[in-house]
Amino acid sequence: MTIRLYDLAGANPALRFSPYCFRTKLALLHKGLDFETVPWRFTDKSRIAETGQERVPVIVDGKRWVNDSWSIALYLDETYPARPKLFPDAQSRNYARFLNSWCDWSVNPAIRPLAVRHVFDAIDEKDKAYFRESREKQLGMKIEAIGADQVAAAAGFASALKPAEIMLADHRFLHGAEPGYGDYALFGSLLWPFAVCPKDPIDYVSNVGKWFERMMGRFDSWAARQPTVRSLA
Amino acid sequence: MTIRLYDLAGANPALRFSPYCFRTKLALLHKGLDFETVPWRFTDKSRIAETGQERVPVIVDGKRWVNDSWSIALYLDETYPARPKLFPDAQSRNYARFLNSWCDWSVNPAIRPLAVRHVFDAIDEKDKAYFRESREKQLGMKIEAIGADQVAAAAGFASALKPAEIMLADHRFLHGAEPGYGDYALFGSLLWPFAVCPKDPIDYVSNVGKWFERMMGRFDSWAARQPTVRSLA
Numbered sequence: 001m002t003i004r005l006y007d008l009a010g011a012n013p014a015l016r017f018s019p020y021c022f023r024t025k026l027a028l029l030h031k032g033l034d035f036e037t038v039p040w041r042f043t044d045k046s047r048i049a050e051t052g053q054e055r056v057p058v059i060v061d062g063k064r065w066v067n068d069s070w071s072i073a074l075y076l077d078e079t080y081p082a083r084p085k086l087f088p089d090a091q092s093r094n095y096a097r098f099l100n101s102w103c104d105w106s107v108n109p110a111i112r113p114l115a116v117r118h119v120f121d122a123i124d125e126k127d128k129a130y131f132r133e134s135r136e137k138q139l140g141m142k143i144e145a146i147g148a149d150q151v152a153a154a155a156g157f158a159s160a161l162k163p164a165e166i167m168l169a170d171h172r173f174l175h176g177a178e179p180g181y182g183d184y185a186l187f188g189s190l191l192w193p194f195a196v197c198p199k200d201p202i203d204y205v206s207n208v209g210k211w212f213e214r215m216m217g218r219f220d221s222w223a224a225r226q227p228t229v230r231s232l233a
Numbered sequence: 234m235t236i237r238l239y240d241l242a243g244a245n246p247a248l249r250f251s252p253y254c255f256r257t258k259l260a261l262l263h264k265g266l267d268f269e270t271v272p273w274r275f276t277d278k279s280r281i282a283e284t285g286q287e288r289v290p291v292i293v294d295g296k297r298w299v300n301d302s303w304s305i306a307l308y309l310d311e312t313y314p315a316r317p318k319l320f321p322d323a324q325s326r327n328y329a330r331f332l333n334s335w336c337d338w339s340v341n342p343a344i345r346p347l348a349v350r351h352v353f354d355a356i357d358e359k360d361k362a363y364f365r366e367s368r369e370k371q372l373g374m375k376i377e378a379i380g381a382d383q384v385a386a387a388a389g390f391a392s393a394l395k396p397a398e399i400m401l402a403d404h405r406f407l408h409g410a411e412p413g414y415g416d417y418a419l420f421g422s423l424l425w426p427f428a429v430c431p432k433d434p435i436d437y438v439s440n441v442g443k444w445f446e447r448m449m450g451r452f453d454s455w456a457a458r459q460p461t462v463r464s465l466a
Contacts, residue, residue: 091325105395106393166338
């Protein structure tokens, strides 16, 4: 049975850029589970009302609806224990949980100055009023002012990534020899500006950039095949 | 055989505040190894010349000198494999390594605005010129200007701790049911402002604050018995 994923999309439905939805897609790829994505817009709240909340990712597995990327990852490991594990043991789950939290609270805030204005440009007209109001409230400034200083934004981005930059100097992946869910969390975060920025934001000379390229090659180069504003232009 | 640790000290040799030396002391306690600390000042570089570098922690184990807190932790696990392991498996070592790096590059920079001026006040007269010059170069401002805005400093400190704050909402320790080396890294970071700030900087209402209290109770309340500028006043 194919799992259905409600996946945040731009005005062009082929453009997908949510870091949280990327986590779920990478988790599904890791598990080797069939899935199809349904393009979903910020204002399509009624389509996921079954979950009692208003955000994606949301998966539908048979009759079961599950929301929240972390809850979905736990659900997939519990429901499909014979498939490759996202969390082989308690330490790797705790490590992944911390990396997930670090992405949410340290990395993603540093990406917003790079990405938010381009997300605004890329989303459907019907989403723009909602997006403007929610992001301007969250960040305390106008969309047009977010990331106005792109030199500072790039420095903040590099600074936020520093713990991973050091780690990846002598580890192929954050989880070691093979990627784990924490790698998917960070990769999902970076795929967000990678998808929406007119100029590729990845520094390929850095350790994180080299790791990003390794991640791009996983699952038969799945991520490398995903559309970006550059490939769609 | 008792291991000797060169441990950064203030003008009052009982005052110890280095986050990196705390990591090593907590690692030695975890291993259950006997150790004695030797108070060391920033300018006592010749006393650790054997290591070919100028910073503590440095341990002397018989004839073996080892420097750098991470290298010391690896050395202790390799040399005393029958003692409780700091790194029971590859995932816990990778997790600890990431937490260590996160403390170095995200947490410690956010603590400097709270702690640096008080370190300056607490250190020996012979260390002050070195400390002023190195820290003013590192931070690009006068010691007296660092942390001048204490409201912003406190906000930056809480923001840097957010990934741990979320993690500790449903985990007793960062490593799970029991503390691991990553817990010692963060605890060492927090013991630094805890030792030198005239006002206790820990928010005991937060999840991190409650975890800090659990850490204070470990090893027969070892950390709670360490002097601070407040207990020495």
